[in-house]
Amino acid sequence: MKFVTTTLAVLLCSAGLAAAADCxxxxxxxxxxxxxxPTVEGVKAMAAEVKExxxxxxxIEVFPSSQLGEEKDTIEQTQFGVIDMVRASFGSFNDIVPVTQLMSLPYLFRSEEHQHAVMDGPIGEEIAKAFEEKDLIALAYYDGGAxxxxxSQKPIQSVEDLKGMKFRVMxxxxFVDMMAALGANATPMPYGEVYSSIQTGVIDGAENNFPSYDSSGHAEVAKYFTLDQHLMVPELVAVSKIAWDKLSPEDQEIMRTAAKNSATVQRRLWAEQEKASEEKVVAAGAEVIKDVDKTAFIEAMAPVYEKYVTTPEAQDLVKRIQETQ
Known part of the structure; x- marks a missing residue:
């Protein structure tokens, strides 16, 4: 555990914030x-409401840009109370809270609205209990995009259009099995190599959200963007159980309410960022294919679900997620 570096960063940052002395x-x-x-601004909105x-x-002091460490390190340190809160992707919790692995199943969520309905309802509360068993209190689910x-080759509107194509995946x-099920070839490679690999024809394309497609410059070399939304992984704001147990019930309620309200702020900011990125790449010549019938894509995932959703508990959870309206 990388406590020494993180603790030093915390002490240095805290020392420079005189306002904390008033709290x-x-x-x-x-x-x-x-x-x-958007995630940083979401927690800032929570902080403002909590203070008020x-x-x-x-x-709540927010430390962005990995000042306190990378996601997996800071999750561990939040569990041990070295730092108090963390915002991280569900993907970074996979080795700690197994149920989060299910959220990486392709086409699990039909849309961002469906994801929000699932995470803000009884299923989200159930998943939150799994975090508490690992000394983390789940406060809010943020939007990580789709x-x-x-x-670079052609518009993709159907599963047949993907046959034989080469895509970079993490x-x-x-992800590798997803591409195989769709009849395409998965090519794992570092993110920094994607631009040149598309440009030189080593791969035909990749997959990501609009802001990443924009900021990476990939829209310059791969102008066909298919809105199939095959993966939506939630983001989590969690607080250390050690810090949580020191709060009064009244203060805990203030924290919970502010966190849930901050999710609304974060999701709005994310939607605005997605829209701005989409408008930018379209203005630069990218073609966004929106009329995609996802039914065949979802049906093609049967072998992937059969391989990874193996327990009765997991099968039941997936079924309830899919049935959520």
Whole structure:
């Protein structure tokens, strides 16, 4: 555990924030994204509400840009109370809270609205209990966007259009099997190599969300973007159980309410960022294919689900997620 470096960073950052001296309770929150990113701004909105509702007694200091460490490190340190809060993707919790692995199943969520309905309802509460068993209190589920296919060759509107094409995916067995089930070829490679690999024809395309497609410059070399939304992985704001247990029930309620309200802020900011990125790439010549019938894509995932959803509990959870309206 990388406590020494993180603890030093916390002490240095805290020392520079004189405002913290006015607070009875100061909670330090980590995020890997840069200042201004929707997740960072979401936690800032939570901090503002908590400070107001507590009469200035509780302050949340947000440390963006991995100042306190990378996601997996900061999750571990939040479990042990070295830092108080963390914002991280469900993907980073896979080795700690097994149920989060199911959220990486392709086409599990029909849309972002469906994902929100699932995570904000009874299923989200059930998943939150699994985090508590690992000394983490799940406070809010943020939006991590949807991953989509993009390529340099042709518009993709059907599963048949993917046959034989080569796509970069993350080094993840589920992703590799997803591509095989769709009749395409998965090519895991570092993200930094994608641009040149598309440009030189080593691969035909890749998959990601609109902001990443835009900021990476991939839209310059792969102008066909298919809105199939094959993966939507939630983001989580969690607080250390050690810090949580020190709060009064009244303060805990202030935290929970502010966190849920901050999810609304974060999701709005994310939607705005997605829209801005889409408009930018379209203006630069990208073609966005939206009239995609996802039925065949979803049906093609049968062998993937059979391989990875193996227990009765997991099968029941997947069924309930799919049935959520």
């Amino acid at each position: 009875e309770i100061t909670l330090r929150s980590s995020d890997t994204h840069p200042d201004g990113y 509702k507590s009469g200035g007694r509780i302050c 991953r989509n296919f993009y390529n 080094q993840n067995d589920v």
